[in-house]
Amino acid sequence: MYSVSDLETFVAVAKHGGISPAARVLGISVATTSHRLAKIEQSLKVALFHRSNRSLKLSDEGARFLERIESILEDLQEAECAISGRSTQLRGHLRVTMSPWVLKQFIMPRLYQFKDAHPELTLEFNVTDRFVPLAEEMTDCAIRVGELTDSSMVGYKLAENKRVICASPDYIAREGVIDSLAKLQQASWVCLPWQTKLSVKCGNKSNHSIQMAKKLIVSSSDMLTEGAVHGSGLAIKSYLAIEDELANGSLVEVMPGSLCNDNAPISFLYPVGAKSVRKIQYFKEFVAEIFKQ
Numbered sequence: 001m002y003s004v005s006d007l008e009t010f011v012a013v014a015k016h017g018g019i020s021p022a023a024r025v026l027g028i029s030v031a032t033t034s035h036r037l038a039k040i041e042q043s044l045k046v047a048l049f050h051r052s053n054r055s056l057k058l059s060d061e062g063a064r065f066l067e068r069i070e071s072i073l074e075d076l077q078e079a080e081c082a083i084s085g086r087s088t089q090l091r092g093h094l095r096v097t098m099s100p101w102v103l104k105q106f107i108m109p110r111l112y113q114f115k116d117a118h119p120e121l122t123l124e125f126n127v128t129d130r131f132v133p134l135a136e137e138m139t140d141c142a143i144r145v146g147e148l149t150d151s152s153m154v155g156y157k158l159a160e161n162k163r164v165i166c167a168s169p170d171y172i173a174r175e176g177v178i179d180s181l182a183k184l185q186q187a188s189w190v191c192l193p194w195q196t197k198l199s200v201k202c203g204n205k206s207n208h209s210i211q212m213a214k215k216l217i218v219s220s221s222d223m224l225t226e227g228a229v230h231g232s233g234l235a236i237k238s239y240l241a242i243e244d245e246l247a248n249g250s251l252v253e254v255m256p257g258s259l260c261n262d263n264a265p266i267s268f269l270y271p272v273g274a275k276s277v278r279k280i281q282y283f284k285e286f287v288a289e290i291f292k293q
Contacts, residue, residue, distance in 0.1 A: 002040045004076065007069050008092070009036040010048065014066050015093055015124075015138050017055055025093070025122055070275035077278075090121040094279045097126040097134070098143035100222045101241040102266065106290050107143075114286045121279065129192055129221045134271055141270035141280045143287065145238055153269040156284060158291040161240045163262045165198075165254040170231040178234070178254050181208055188214040188233035190224055198236060199260040207260050225251075238264055266291065 012022035013033065023033040041048055048062035058066060077091055098107070103125060115123070126132055132139055134153075148155040167178070171188075178184055184200065189212040197211050216232045218224055225242060228235035229250050236259070237251075245251035268287055270280045 002036070002043050004073070006036040006040050007073060009033055010040055011066065011070060011073065012093065013037055013049070013056060014058055014062065015095065017057075019056065067275065074276060074278055090118040090279050090282055092120075092276070092279065093122045093124065094141075094276060094283060095124045095126065095139045096141050096143070096283065097128060097132040097137075097139050099129050099145055100127050100220055101225070101238070102143050102145070103127055104222070105241070107287065110286075110290050114283070118282070129219075130194075140274065140276050141268065141283065144267055144269060146264050148267055148269060150269075152272055154272055154274075155267050155269040156288065157265050157267050158288060159240065159266045161238050161264045161266050163236055163259055163264045164239050164242075164256070165234055165259060166228055166237055166242060166246070166251045167234045167254050168229055168231045168250060169252055171228075171233065172252065172254075174231065181210070184234075184255065184258075185210055186214075188216070190216045190218060190227035190233045190235045192221065192224060193217055193219065195236065200255070200258045201260055240266065 009022065009026060009028075012026050013019055016022045016025060019033045019037065020030055023030045026033065037048070044061075044065075046061045046065075047059055048065060049056040050059055073092065111123075115121075126137070126139060131144065132142065134140070134142060143158070145161065165184075172178070175187065176183070178187055181200065189195075191212055195212060197209055199207050199209055201207055214233070216227055218227060221237075221241065224235050225237060225245065227233065228237070229245060234254060239246075242251055246253065268284050270277075270284075274280055
């Protein structure tokens with residue numbers, strides 16, 4: 001029969017997509033990890049993973065088993081704490097996705113406090129500007145920038161925010177003041193891959209679509225800021241992401257208030273029916289406190 005440690009190993013293999021990465025996270029050998037996984041499959045008489053030379057992928061049976069086991073392990077941890085009188089320290093694994101600038105500016109400077117409070121919890125950050133599909137990529141929760149439209153997610157607003165057009169003073173000095181739709185249309189842009197056009201309003205004119213034709217394309221919001229600071233073109237940025245640059249003058253706002261749909265609040269979200277609710281809630285409270293300050 002398999003043990004709790006075997007089940008925790010199964011969850012780690014499922015989360016990390018392989019035996020070797022799971023072994024590294026758990027601090028055990030690859031052989032021990034393989035043995036624990038085999039013990040569960042032999043007991044259940046079911047293949048929990050589809051195996052290939054390069055990776056493991058959950059089978060349908062494995063996905064159903066994972067959904068139940070995560071909840072059971074979390075309930076077991078809470079029961080152990082309640083009976084033994086231990087602290088409410090978290091254990092296990094929590095995967096979170098967020099933009100690079102959110103992690104750098106808000107989370108990382110205070111993260112040591114959360115880690116000190118929960119030393120047995122492994123945090124894994126998927127740092128990207130794209131909207132990660134949480135279920136597909138086995139991610140527990142997200143900190144996202146922008147309006148929330150997915151009804152399958154529980155959302156909690158952390159901070160108000162807006163998007164702005166910005167550029168460096170050097171770019172403005174070189175190319176001239178940009179104060180019209182025509183000049184905006186002719187400008188050079190630093191963009192993320194999915195940024196191809198923007199909707200703007202100017203004076204009494206109705207919304208106008210601008211094609212971002214002259215582009216430097218970068219894959220990271222941090223590099224987007226760097227490109228704008230060093231004069232490669234205009235950029236669309238979250239106001240909170242460039243507060244320091246606007247304050248020190250390395251970036252200036254271009255045509256303030258001209259962007260349509262510029263509202264971009266920062267929110268914490270997780271799937272309805274999430275299995276790691278206790279860990280998610282503790283982390284949410286920690287993050288919310290950061291944004292209050």
